[in-house]
Amino acid sequence: MAEHVLDRPPEGAAADWTIPQDWAAYSAQAHATWDLLFRRQSAQLPGRAAEAFLRGLDVLRLSKPGIPDFEELSDRLAKLTGWRVVAVPGLVPDAVFFDHLANRRFVAGNFIRRPDQLDYLEEPDVFHDVFGHVPLLADPVFADYMQAYGEGGLRSLSFGALHKLARLYWYTVEFGLVREAGGLRLFGAGIVSSHGESRFALEDDSPNRIGFDLERVMRTRYRIDDYQQSYFVIDSFEDLLRQTVETDFAPLYARLEGASDHDPADLLPGDAVITRGTQAHARGRAGRAPL
Incomplete structure (x- = not known):
């Protein structure tokens, strides 16, 4: 799931x-950075983000200004869906991450980006983790999906299939789109917390937009260093949860073990293509190989 992880708690x-x-x-500068980012994204997302996300933003409006106090935030969130937010020193090992999710604890970094990093930060900070993820944890269906993902993640460790399951998280929790209000809306934390990608994912001609298929997603590599070349579109949070809890992942992992992976820009004959992207953005930028 994550790079640059320590092998023991610091x-x-x-x-x-x-x-x-x-x-x-x-x-004061840290709080001011949060407030600037919060105002900017809150103004940009109406009409772009899923309604559940927009409703969930209210959970971040607490009694103290600036960066949310995790204790107050957790008390409010727990009353809605039983989730809490806990601080960690950075990226944590996969088993630790999954265990927290399975027990309705969302891990969040407690540092915030510098003012010169407003538009891009590779390692997630408190704005990405809290603004990007927590609003949807106030939605009962998505909250159940995140717990189910954590439970599935713990099981995946015995199958050696972690990198396959990581793609499901990437293309839903981090960079997912949903059909809503007669169009497409954002819900992935990596998009809603990004000023540039909030526009790119919906409005740019470059990326593919493809109907969600569980096995297809788990065979698709992704980029960590740039905007995505393909976005997958779920029909609803209810359908995403249903597929996750009803799928027997053991035979799925067995099939995936012998199957080839797809590049991020690939379009396949069986894809439900919503938008065939030009890939102009990807061709115009050099980057690291996709995972």
């Missing part, structure tokens, strides 16, 4: 890798 972290958020230690 000093000061608990056995489950959690640390105190230490809200009082944030500088």
Whole structure:
């Protein structure tokens, strides 16, 4: 799931890798950065983001200004769906990540990007983790999907299929689109927290937009260094949850083991193509090989 992960909890972290958020230690500049990002994305997303996400933004409007205090945020979120937000020092091992999700704990970094990093940051910070992910955790159906994903992630470790399951998370939780209001809407955290990709994913001619198919998604590599070359579109959160809990992943992993992977820009004969992208953006930029 993640790169550059330590092999043991760093000093000061608990056995489950959690640390105190230490809200009082944030500088005025850190809070100002959050407020700027929050205002900018909140203004950009109406008409672009899924209604469930837009409703969930209210859970981030707390009694104190700036970066949300995880204790107050967790108390509010727990009343809605039973989820809590816990601070971690950075990217955590996969088994730790899945265990937290399976127990309705969302792990979030407690640092925020510098003012000169407003538009791009490769490693997720508190704005990506909290603004991008937490609003949908206030939605009961999506909250159930995230727990189911965590439980499935723990099972995947015994099949050696983690990199396949990681693609499901990437193309839904991080970069997913949903059919809604007669069009397409954003719900992936990597998109809704990005000023540029919020426009690119819906409005640019470059990327493919393809109807969601579980096995297809799990065979598709992705980019970590640039906008996506293909976005997958779910019919609804209810359908995404249904497919996740009703699928027997053991035979699926067995099939995937002998199947070839697809490049991020590939279009296949069986795809439900919503938009055939030009891939002009990808061709115009050099980047690392996709995962």
